[in-house]
Amino acid sequence: MDALLKEIAAIVGDAHVLTGEAVTARVVDWMTGAPCQAAAIVRPASTEDVAAVMRACHAARQPVVTHGGLTGLVHGAEASDDELVISLERMAAIETLDPVGATLTVQAGAPLQRVQEAAEAAGLQFALDLGARGSCTIGGNIATNAGGIRVIRYGMMRQQVLGLEAVLADGSVVSSMNHMLKNNAGYDLKQLFIGSEGTLGIVTRAVLRLQPPTPAVQTALVACPSFAALTGLLGHLGRSLGGSLAAFEAMWQSHYRLLTVESQRHAPPLTPDAPFYAIVESLGSDPDSHAAQFAQALETALEHELIGDAVLAHSDSQRQGLWAIREDIEGLIQGLSPLFTFDVSLPIAEMEGYVSNVEAAIHRDWPAGRVVTFGHLGDGNLHLSVGVGSQDPATRRAVEQHVYAPLAALGGSVSAEHGIGLEKRDYLALSRSREELALMRTLKQALDPHGLLNRHKVVAND
Amino acid sequence: MDALLKEIAAIVGDAHVLTGEAVTARVVDWMTGAPCQAAAIVRPASTEDVAAVMRACHAARQPVVTHGGLTGLVHGAEASDDELVISLERMAAIETLDPVGATLTVQAGAPLQRVQEAAEAAGLQFALDLGARGSCTIGGNIATNAGGIRVIRYGMMRQQVLGLEAVLADGSVVSSMNHMLKNNAGYDLKQLFIGSEGTLGIVTRAVLRLQPPTPAVQTALVACPSFAALTGLLGHLGRSLGGSLAAFEAMWQSHYRLLTVESQRHAPPLTPDAPFYAIVESLGSDPDSHAAQFAQALETALEHELIGDAVLAHSDSQRQGLWAIREDIEGLIQGLSPLFTFDVSLPIAEMEGYVSNVEAAIHRDWPAGRVVTFGHLGDGNLHLSVGVGSQDPATRRAVEQHVYAPLAALGGSVSAEHGIGLEKRDYLALSRSREELALMRTLKQALDPHGLLNRHKVVAND
Numbered sequence: 051m052d053a054l055l056k057e058i059a060a061i062v063g064d065a066h067v068l069t070g071e072a073v074t075a076r077v078v079d080w081m082t083g084a085p086c087q088a089a090a091i092v093r094p095a096s097t098e099d100v101a102a103v104m105r106a107c108h109a110a111r112q113p114v115v116t117h118g119g120l121t122g123l124v125h126g127a128e129a130s131d132d133e134l135v136i137s138l139e140r141m142a143a144i145e146t147l148d149p150v151g152a153t154l155t156v157q158a159g160a161p162l163q164r165v166q167e168a169a170e171a172a173g174l175q176f177a178l179d180l181g182a183r184g185s186c187t188i189g190g191n192i193a194t195n196a197g198g199i200r201v202i203r204y205g206m207m208r209q210q211v212l213g214l215e216a217v218l219a220d221g222s223v224v225s226s227m228n229h230m231l232k233n234n235a236g237y238d239l240k241q242l243f244i245g246s247e248g249t250l251g252i253v254t255r256a257v258l259r260l261q262p263p264t265p266a267v268q269t270a271l272v273a274c275p276s277f278a279a280l281t282g283l284l285g286h287l288g289r290s291l292g293g294s295l296a297a298f299e300a301m302w303q304s305h306y307r308l309l310t311v312e313s314q315r316h317a318p319p320l321t322p323d324a325p326f327y328a329i330v331e332s333l334g335s336d337p338d339s340h341a342a343q344f345a346q347a348l349e350t351a352l353e354h355e356l357i358g359d360a361v362l363a364h365s366d367s368q369r370q371g372l373w374a375i376r377e378d379i380e381g382l383i384q385g386l387s388p389l390f391t392f393d394v395s396l397p398i399a400e401m402e403g404y405v406s407n408v409e410a411a412i413h414r415d416w417p418a419g420r421v422v423t424f425g426h427l428g429d430g431n432l433h434l435s436v437g438v439g440s441q442d443p444a445t446r447r448a449v450e451q452h453v454y455a456p457l458a459a460l461g462g463s464v465s466a467e468h469g470i471g472l473e474k475r476d477y478l479a480l481s482r483s484r485e486e487l488a489l490m491r492t493l494k495q496a497l498d499p500h501g502l503l504n505r506h507k508v509v510a511n512d
Numbered sequence: 513m514d515a516l517l518k519e520i521a522a523i524v525g526d527a528h529v530l531t532g533e534a535v536t537a538r539v540v541d542w543m544t545g546a547p548c549q550a551a552a553i554v555r556p557a558s559t560e561d562v563a564a565v566m567r568a569c570h571a572a573r574q575p576v577v578t579h580g581g582l583t584g585l586v587h588g589a590e591a592s593d594d595e596l597v598i599s600l601e602r603m604a605a606i607e608t609l610d611p612v613g614a615t616l617t618v619q620a621g622a623p624l625q626r627v628q629e630a631a632e633a634a635g636l637q638f639a640l641d642l643g644a645r646g647s648c649t650i651g652g653n654i655a656t657n658a659g660g661i662r663v664i665r666y667g668m669m670r671q672q673v674l675g676l677e678a679v680l681a682d683g684s685v686v687s688s689m690n691h692m693l694k695n696n697a698g699y700d701l702k703q704l705f706i707g708s709e710g711t712l713g714i715v716t717r718a719v720l721r722l723q724p725p726t727p728a729v730q731t732a733l734v735a736c737p738s739f740a741a742l743t744g745l746l747g748h749l750g751r752s753l754g755g756s757l758a759a760f761e762a763m764w765q766s767h768y769r770l771l772t773v774e775s776q777r778h779a780p781p782l783t784p785d786a787p788f789y790a791i792v793e794s795l796g797s798d799p800d801s802h803a804a805q806f807a808q809a810l811e812t813a814l815e816h817e818l819i820g821d822a823v824l825a826h827s828d829s830q831r832q833g834l835w836a837i838r839e840d841i842e843g844l845i846q847g848l849s850p851l852f853t854f855d856v857s858l859p860i861a862e863m864e865g866y867v868s869n870v871e872a873a874i875h876r877d878w879p880a881g882r883v884v885t886f887g888h889l890g891d892g893n894l895h896l897s898v899g900v901g902s903q904d905p906a907t908r909r910a911v912e913q914h915v916y917a918p919l920a921a922l923g924g925s926v927s928a929e930h931g932i933g934l935e936k937r938d939y940l941a942l943s944r945s946r947e948e949l950a951l952m953r954t955l956k957q958a959l960d961p962h963g964l965l966n967r968h969k970v971v972a973n974d
Contacts, residue, residue, distance in 0.1 A: 236970055
């Protein structure tokens, strides 16, 4: 290892090979506060640096773990003492912005928020948005195919990436920096690296698609008398808003009650007795006409009893007040602690029954247990938080079984947007067939035959 | 071969193994009328049939070519006498439609138009649209990652596919029939089969994403005084129309003049002296407010001199009249014949210079030669038609050089939406680096080591 670290120091400079306390001083998991473990943290400054480091690691058969903003939730960035961490923190430049083609070229270590701000400064917007925007990086967003709160309108990170550059396990550089919406010249290689959690290559740069700005924002909190009404509302708003519907965040009563009347953390804008609530948000161009269209759509929904009641945000602070009920993860943690959190997806039509069944199973085993549910309904994505009074490994496995096992029969997924990492590896087979897993392993074997890239994660070749 | 055909007949039935004149009676290329060549055409009825056929072919090391609607333009479906054609024509069922989740499950042989109609019947829409809708199939749309006329709003076929099922070269079935917008459970395997032109697997079924309907259609033909005005208009409409801009079809004067005053095929709705024209189309929900928004956006564009003149379609027949000028491929062929047609993409900001340079190069070698250009500007996609009075192979190579070679320096692509097939294989290296081609071959080798699937096409392993 020492000889290899010397070789790497000659590439990136002594100051950029961290060891000892400089490694363990870093927190690798913000949920648990766990310290970083690694033989060293290497900080390259360029794609060429990463390539040279990987050539050295390949020759030495040295496994590596790539670090972005460390905001992941599935232990995808964990390393051990015999692994090297490659941190892209010095590769954070926004290289170019093309206002005509509406593209932005960036190094992978740039934080998401810096990209959003650069797009705004040019009169455009970058469409991906999520709570960790200030610390998560574009490279991490790509590696995990990040989702967030605007997926029904703009898609996940995969849809925002036009081109990228990746360093393979052997140090070769695959530069696929396409700038066009359309490019069918052979296989679309970037797809391999998006969402594969650093196991097939290290993404070092990317060309991102920018969107026209949408200055007119309309937000409402609504109460729905039934699940059928909730899904009816989703369809109605899709039809009425002409493509501007950007968020449809459903909250089961369990979530709404906990964060308002129970915890007293938020004054309830609507009475807490409806079975379902939703925050709906629409993004348009002209504020006046967009407001009229949004109000009309809600009025029609009231007439058709898709919603029982609604409150519109008339200012940005009112808007933030509504979103705070949905986004108050700290309130969730306080209310349920110790808790397990889940990120699953399943066909929308199956959600009501699925959540009821999970609740019943939890209550059977833990009569005082609680299940709190919210989700990006339009995306088929639910986040369940389960508190049963204990957090030991055996309890975790038992709760995981209740949440994950029913997904197999429904065609659901054990990971909607967080990825697999280490945390969900044992459950991947619930969402993927034997043939799918075999094909994943074929890809891993073809691109990283020695298992050097984020080993043990997703579909390890071990 | 005889023993193999007997084995295959036992799987699909004697009536579904076509040989001799039943093969050559089929036209494999609608542009040239070339007859189908193959040892036999096999017509499976199910994924299980395809899998059994491929297991037999794999054991016999028998290469196959998959046939969909045969509307491709790059000789991607050509076979030879020692190959088998697997035609998916009997696998055309629309299996299920989920109105809540807005998904449609379909066999790969179903024509695009049938899917569009099924979606409409359920009060939804399938967003992909292109001229060949009546004959092209969903499987072909997936295999070629079809583009078409609504890409700026809805993306290419890749964005419409939620899940798929594919038969690999060895006959194993990878069923990835995901129904959710979000699913990060391991590698997104469907991406491998989308746009790889049948070289990595045979797509047999798919889950497609449906969209809310957009009954309000606004269409206009505009004349732009400069290329800067044309791209300015694209940005302006993107900002003003709040995400409803669905088509931005640019025509160079060469195209507009040829199809109107020169050929007398269409009365010119606007005088033919502007350097650029565009058909712009916006899809919304409410007809009245959408019409007002569209008219306002065009008025502002006139005030800012982004357009010199405009004509709005006030009826569906007027709309079709405008589109006819852009879509009159027969007029193009008559006006330029013999001609070569091209489908390239490049950064929008580079288009004006690129087209000028191609025109200059053509005129240098063929003073009477003509270049006629239109394209999906917002997608970075141009279609050039070049007529130089001759169509022999040497002339073709010379013209191809003029069109393709400049793309390399611009980061452009030799295929925006048509694919590579056989036709563009020799030019793939202009758009892809050595490392990209090596990675494509790695994938081909990993999934189809014996080269049985659509051999010689895209990146052949031969």
